[in-house]
Amino acid sequence: MDKEKRNVNYNIYVESKVPKTRAWPSLIKAFILGGAICAIGQGFFDLYTYFFPSLSESEVSTCMLMTIIFITCLLTGIGVYDVIGAWGGAGSVIPITGFSNSISSPAIEFKKEGIIYGICVKMFTIAGPVIVCGVVGSIICGFIGYFI
Amino acid sequence: MINIWDYVISFLVGGFICFLAQILVIRTKITTARILVLFLIIGMILEVFNIYAPFKEFAKAGATVPIIGFGANLARGAIMAAEEKGIIGIFTGGLTASAGGIAMAIFASFIFALIFSSKSKRGGH
Amino acid sequence: MQTYKLKNKVYILEGFSMVGPLEGKGPLKDYFDYIIQDDTLKEKTFEKSERKLLYDLIINAVDKAGLKMSDIDFFIGGDLLNQIVSSSFAARELNLPFIGLYSACATMTESLAISGIFVDNKIANNIVASTCTHFSSAERQYRFPLELGNQRPPTAQWTITGGGASIVSNIPSKIRINAVTFGKVIDYGISDVNNMGAAMAPAACDTIKLHLKNTNHKVSDYDIILTGDLGKLGSEILIDLMEHENIILGQNYSDCGCMIYDKSERVFMGGSGAGCSASVLNSYVLYKMKKGDFKRVLVVSTGALMSTTTSQQGDTIPGIAHAVELVFNDLDAEKNRKKMGETSRLKRKEDVKPLSNLKKTDKKKSKIN
Numbered sequence: 001m002d003k004e005k006r007n008v009n010y011n012i013y014v015e016s017k018v019p020k021t022r023a024w025p026s027l028i029k030a031f032i033l034g035g036a037i038c039a040i041g042q043g044f045f046d047l048y049t050y051f052f053p054s055l056s057e058s059e060v061s062t063c064m065l066m067t068i069i070f071i072t073c074l075l076t077g078i079g080v081y082d083v084i085g086a087w088g089g090a091g092s093v094i095p096i097t098g099f100s101n102s103i104s105s106p107a108i109e110f111k112k113e114g115i116i117y118g119i120c121v122k123m124f125t126i127a128g129p130v131i132v133c134g135v136v137g138s139i140i141c142g143f144i145g146y147f148i
Numbered sequence: 149m150i151n152i153w154d155y156v157i158s159f160l161v162g163g164f165i166c167f168l169a170q171i172l173v174i175r176t177k178i179t180t181a182r183i184l185v186l187f188l189i190i191g192m193i194l195e196v197f198n199i200y201a202p203f204k205e206f207a208k209a210g211a212t213v214p215i216i217g218f219g220a221n222l223a224r225g226a227i228m229a230a231e232e233k234g235i236i237g238i239f240t241g242g243l244t245a246s247a248g249g250i251a252m253a254i255f256a257s258f259i260f261a262l263i264f265s266s267k268s269k270r271g272g273h
Numbered sequence: 274m275q276t277y278k279l280k281n282k283v284y285i286l287e288g289f290s291m292v293g294p295l296e297g298k299g300p301l302k303d304y305f306d307y308i309i310q311d312d313t314l315k316e317k318t319f320e321k322s323e324r325k326l327l328y329d330l331i332i333n334a335v336d337k338a339g340l341k342m343s344d345i346d347f348f349i350g351g352d353l354l355n356q357i358v359s360s361s362f363a364a365r366e367l368n369l370p371f372i373g374l375y376s377a378c379a380t381m382t383e384s385l386a387i388s389g390i391f392v393d394n395k396i397a398n399n400i401v402a403s404t405c406t407h408f409s410s411a412e413r414q415y416r417f418p419l420e421l422g423n424q425r426p427p428t429a430q431w432t433i434t435g436g437g438a439s440i441v442s443n444i445p446s447k448i449r450i451n452a453v454t455f456g457k458v459i460d461y462g463i464s465d466v467n468n469m470g471a472a473m474a475p476a477a478c479d480t481i482k483l484h485l486k487n488t489n490h491k492v493s494d495y496d497i498i499l500t501g502d503l504g505k506l507g508s509e510i511l512i513d514l515m516e517h518e519n520i521i522l523g524q525n526y527s528d529c530g531c532m533i534y535d536k537s538e539r540v541f542m543g544g545s546g547a548g549c550s551a552s553v554l555n556s557y558v559l560y561k562m563k564k565g566d567f568k569r570v571l572v573v574s575t576g577a578l579m580s581t582t583t584s585q586q587g588d589t590i591p592g593i594a595h596a597v598e599l600v601f602n603d604l605d606a607e608k609n610r611k612k613m614g615e616t617s618r619l620k621r622k623e624d625v626k627p628l629s630n631l632k633k634t635d636k637k638k639s640k641i642n
Contacts, residue, residue: 004462006461006462007460007461007462007589008462010461010462010463010475011461011462011463013510013513014463014468014471014510017471017506017509017510017513018427018428018468018506019427019428019506021174021427023171023174026170026174026424027167027170027171027174030163030166030167030169030170031163031164031166031167031170032163033166034162034163034165034166034167034169034214035158035159035160035162035163035164035166035210036159036163037162037213038158038159038161038162038163038209038210038213038214039155039158039159039162039209041158041162041209041212041213042154042155042158042208042209042210043155045208045209045212046150046154061212061217062248062249063248064209064212064213065212065213065217065218065248065249065252066248066249066252068213069249069252069253069256070252070256073253073256073257073259073260074256074260076260076420076422077260077261077263077264077420078264079264079266079267079420081420081422082269082419082420082421082422082423083422084422085421085422085423085424086422086423086424086425088166088422089170089173089424090166090167090169090170090172090173090183091163091166091170092422093166093169093180093183093184093422093423094165094166094169094183094184094187094214094215094216095162095166095213095214095215096213096214096215096217096218096249098180098184098215098422099184099215099218099249099253100253100256100257101420101421101422102180102181102184102421103253103254103257104253104256104257104260104261104420105266105417105418105419105420105421105422106418106421107257107258107260107261108257108260108261108264108265108266108418108420109266109413109418109419109420110413110418111261111262111265111266112265112317112318115262119257119258119261119262120258123254123257123258123261126180126181126417126418126421127181127184127253128181129181129182129184129185130181130184130185130188130215131250133185133188133189134188134218134219134222134242134246135222135242135243137188137189137192137219137222137223137242138192138222138223138225138226138241138242138243139226139238139239139242141192141195141196141222141223141226141227141242142226142227142229142230142237142238142239142241142242143230143238144196144227145196145226145227145228145230145231145238146227146230146231146234146235146237146238173424177426177465177467179423180417180421180423266409266413266418266419266420267419267420268312268313268319268408268409268419268434269408269409269412269419
């Protein structure tokens, strides 16, 4: 029997067997969680604008992001963020909290392999691509901005 | 001075971006790292085409908190530094603009990694 | 010849099972010998917890069987961690000749089968066959850090914390190993690591089919046919595949992964891991066989033989399944054991939880790391 054909047929068959989960609940959860995180961000933004009127808008923005990142790392450390993430799905990944969680979770997980080879090396196992693509992309954007 | 509308629009726009991402997750089984990179690049593209600034003006934190804002920030930093300082700015601008977030993420992760250990999951969720 | 029929009488003298807190809440909770409340087992890392779990299993199984460590000729087993470290590190403390095996989640039946052949050919008298898995160590090796906030797809399975150890021996007991079948590695081109049930089902189908053919048995001859960790989806696929081969798996078919967890615990398709079939086999199955409820049992553990590297490189997932056929041996085993004259055995009834055994071995256990 033709193996490739058998495998293709089997894959199609398995695909048809996979239970169809109702998408709406998870979509709504993602919407609520993502929206809530952004609204909290707006809260910090207003707070810092009020207390530090001398800062520029982008600086306030940075402070707000740093605060959210810090809180996420803390929540990851005390073992709460994975529960939030499992509930909200992409709602926890797309906000900057997802980036923060993807740095802190391997750092905490691989602590047992030591500080250098555990925390420092493994810290970027998940978020590494974000930083790499971010830097490469920004340089490409810089070239575009410079020459056009 | 607190404008309730800012919060509503942040919630709605931020939520909608996550909603789109969740559709992607369900449809394509995309992993965390890939989805972060994808939205980061979307942010950069928005910035390059000058769509991000008016979008941010409209959506407030709904635009800055999602990873799209991070990407746009990187791109804007590089473009602006390139205009100011020339070629060297192309390389320094991106990271300079987003240094705060990256530094805090690394610092906080390092500190908390020293303090906390991972816990086993109590059950399915 | 994939099926080996044991010529001499080879028995499973005793089995010991230990599971973690989540499994301890499941439907089989009354059958397990010991339920661990703290799944770190007071060790610093989850890898250390896993090897301690395996060590405890073996020590307690030997104790429960009323044997001494010096009576054991071999330790045959494996686990899921890279380079099967849990088994070899546990063997370091056990001071036993160690034969390390790897068939992913099919390790339990593979160990039993090889132990059976060893005893059958009089190479050894008593062998301990054991394997276990730990959710947290498997998770950090195969998937993501525990604290990462990610969602699992609905086809995902939950690696169990727990395992089992069996004493394969020539001392008569109520459970006899009748025949074993070693499976072929079968790959139907599934590459989704979150759908291992579908990847392993063809292997299980092939092994069961061959075993039935080589032993001239029908499905209805068995009181229970038990697959290892296909999960809900995988077992549905297996039923369909078998139907395609004109073999109808009826009421007597079940899957360890589906049995071990409560429906209320959201573990998606059910349990997985080498410890899954090991713990169910050494608790529920052996208990039912000792009572005589099951006269003939076919246990088919299934394994997915991929690594994180191969799946990242886009390779498909090969599956394997090994089958062990156990039959009820209607002889007064208690009488036989009394002859050997050890008083501790008098207490040994199936329903006595060996908590005292565990305490007794605490000192021995602390040796490990």
